[in-house]
Amino acid sequence: MAESTASGTYFDAASTEPAHPAARAALLDALESGWADPARLYGRARSARMLLDRSRARVAEVLGARPDEVSFTASGTQAVHLAVLGGLSARRRVGRHLVVGAVEHSSVLHAAELHEQDGGEVTAVGVDRLGRVDADAFAAALRPDTALACLQSANHEVGTVQPVAEVAERCRAAGVPLFVDAAQSAGRADVPAGWSFLAASAHKWGGPAGVGVLAVRKGTRWRSPLPADEREGRRVPGFENVPAIAAAAAALEAYRADMADEAPRLSSLVDRIRAEVPRTVPDVEVVGDPVHRLPHLVTFSCLYVEGEALLTELDRLGFAVSSGSSCTADTLRPSHVLEAMGVLTHGNVRVSLPRGADASGVERFLAVLPGVVADLRRTAGVIPG
Amino acid sequence: MRFRGRAKHAAPPAESTPPPPAGPPPALVIDALGRKCPIPIIMLAERIREVPVGEVVAVLADDAAARTDVPAWCRMKSQEFVREETLPQGGWGFHIRRNY
Structure with a gap:
């Protein structure tokens, strides 16, 4: 505490982040009321489904998304992997070029490495002495065959905030979807507008580990890189951890208000x-x-x-x-x-x-x-x- | 992609052909091959005073951290980073001119 x-x-x-008291309370409640399978049709299942959807709406509200844009993942890293690989997969016909900031989190860079091993091409945009990407340099790296661009909201090692709004504007003009990794800032600050994909992680705002957030902006094409599954709007495979998700949502609301x-x-x-x-x-x-x-x-x-x-x-x-x-x-x-x-x-x-x-x-x-x-x-x- | 987050090699193979020698040979060569940072930087700081002001010291190192840390040390201590060269046996030679 x-x-x-x-x-x-x-x-x-x-x-x-140490667990927020609101997460603890919500988790204990949800262990009682939210353990059933939210995909089933009986009373207990409907309760779990309602808890899950209410949590989704609460998280969406804080992150500046619509509830139907938000899926819960098993971790922030999984959200990043799904955003990068799913964003690339959906635009394979446009091209196989990926643009990333040089100081992205290792989960982004490892996904980029995998894309490269799979025959894709990656451009890493350098940073200045303060760790900031230059919006013009980032825009210059975009090409007609660029399938996806990735930029963190802020750097996880040195704290420098990236020019997300400027880069988002340049990506929009070029017709390239932008993935914003907001793991380090979500809950602490508002997420800048202009993202096509967004990732965050609940344990960074005092929620439990094992809950990540993947948001896909309405109208953005995305194709799962994983085998088909019905869960989370067909975006994330596996049975939802409803109690942990409820705790994550409660923590995010409380944490954002505290901040x-x-x-x-x-x-x-x-x-x-x-x-x-x-x-x-x-x-x-x-x-x-x-x-x-x-x-x-x-x-x-x-x-x-x-x-x-x-x-x-x-x-x-x-x-x-x-x-x-x-x-x-x-x-x-x-x-x-x-x-x-x-x-x-x-x-x-x-x-x-x-x-x-x-x-x-x-x-x-x-x-x-x-x-x-x-x-x-x-x-x-x-x-x- | 320059990201090599999981690379296990202390001394990656030469990535490019060494540039042709530029300027005079170093007045002192410090062999820090096999030593992990910050030891190469400590050796450089200790021994740079052995050469006259205006002369060049070369540090040989194969810890990749030295590629960032030697120029950063020069910037922090107002010494002149002259160049980096790739060594045929692996590792790098860093040339530093003593400014004061």
């Missing part, structure tokens, strides 16, 4: 970190856009320090943060985001504040960080200066 003391030092909301006050508060804490870290830690670079950014996320890199060692030491002191440095998480490669931006890939720390993160936790983090970095540098034999 965001109110508990543990969240004071949980600074990895970009990986997953009216909470986003500016978290954003000022991020400003504090952005200002203080370069002042107290030598040889550090705070990356990403300082202004046009997600409210809760800040990333910096410390010269001469291993990202993994930094994370381990901060964890020992009670701070849960993440890193895009190589040797961390599940990849031995440096972060493709930091690489594309041309900023330091080692010694990288991503701080992302959950709802309810308190200022005192941030101050404690700022107080220990200079010592942690200095100790690691001393251990590595780095002479200051």
